[in-house]
Amino acid sequence: MSKEVMARFLNKRKAVEIESSSDFVVDVNNLPSDPHDRKAIASYNVNQxxxxxxxxxxxxxxxPTGIKYPQSTFQCKELRKFKKEWYDRKEYKGWLEYSIKSERVFCLCCYLFRSEFGDHRDTFLLNGYNNWKKST
Structure with a gap:
């Protein structure tokens, strides 16, 4: 295949990929911090x-620290809430996120690196988790 034909093929393919993804370019310095406000990684422009x-x-x-985490009532009339100490627990360290807006926890690694094919294990990605009774 000649270089000209190859170049046309690659240029067409690149144009199709850009058109199929979001054409909207975002300012990466103003991305939302709260997991509740984030849009899916796949929805960003492929080049970004x-x-x-x-x-x-x-x-x-x-x-977030220095806030009052709200309490939830469970079946046995027990009051439970998120504890900031969980950020430093070995099994949660480095990935556990808390959303002030939704009062739930999320997984940063799941958000960033999960495959684009969803399954039933999206709790820490889409809706967040707030069953504080089963947190340990």
């Missing part, structure tokens, strides 16, 4: 996805 992931990795998980 790596930059978006890099920004979130450098920021680290959203772990």
């Amino acid at each position: 996805r790596d930059d978006v992931i890099r920004v979130y990795l450098l920021r680290g998980p959203c772990q």
Whole structure:
């Protein structure tokens, strides 16, 4: 195949990929911190996805402290709430995020690196988790 034909093929393919993804370019310095406000990585322009992931990795998980975490009542009339100490637990360290807006926890790694094919294990990604009774 000649270089001209190859170049036309690659240019067409690149144009199709850009058209099929979001054409909207975002300012990566103004990405939302709260997991509740984030849009899916796949919805970003294909040419910006790596930059978006890099920004979130450098920021680290959203772990607000100095706030009053709301309590929830469970079946046995027990009051439970999120505990900021969970941020430092070995099994949660580095990925656990808390959303002030939705009062739920999310997984930063799931958000950044999950495959685009969803399954039933999206709790820490889409809706968040708030069953504080089963937190340990």
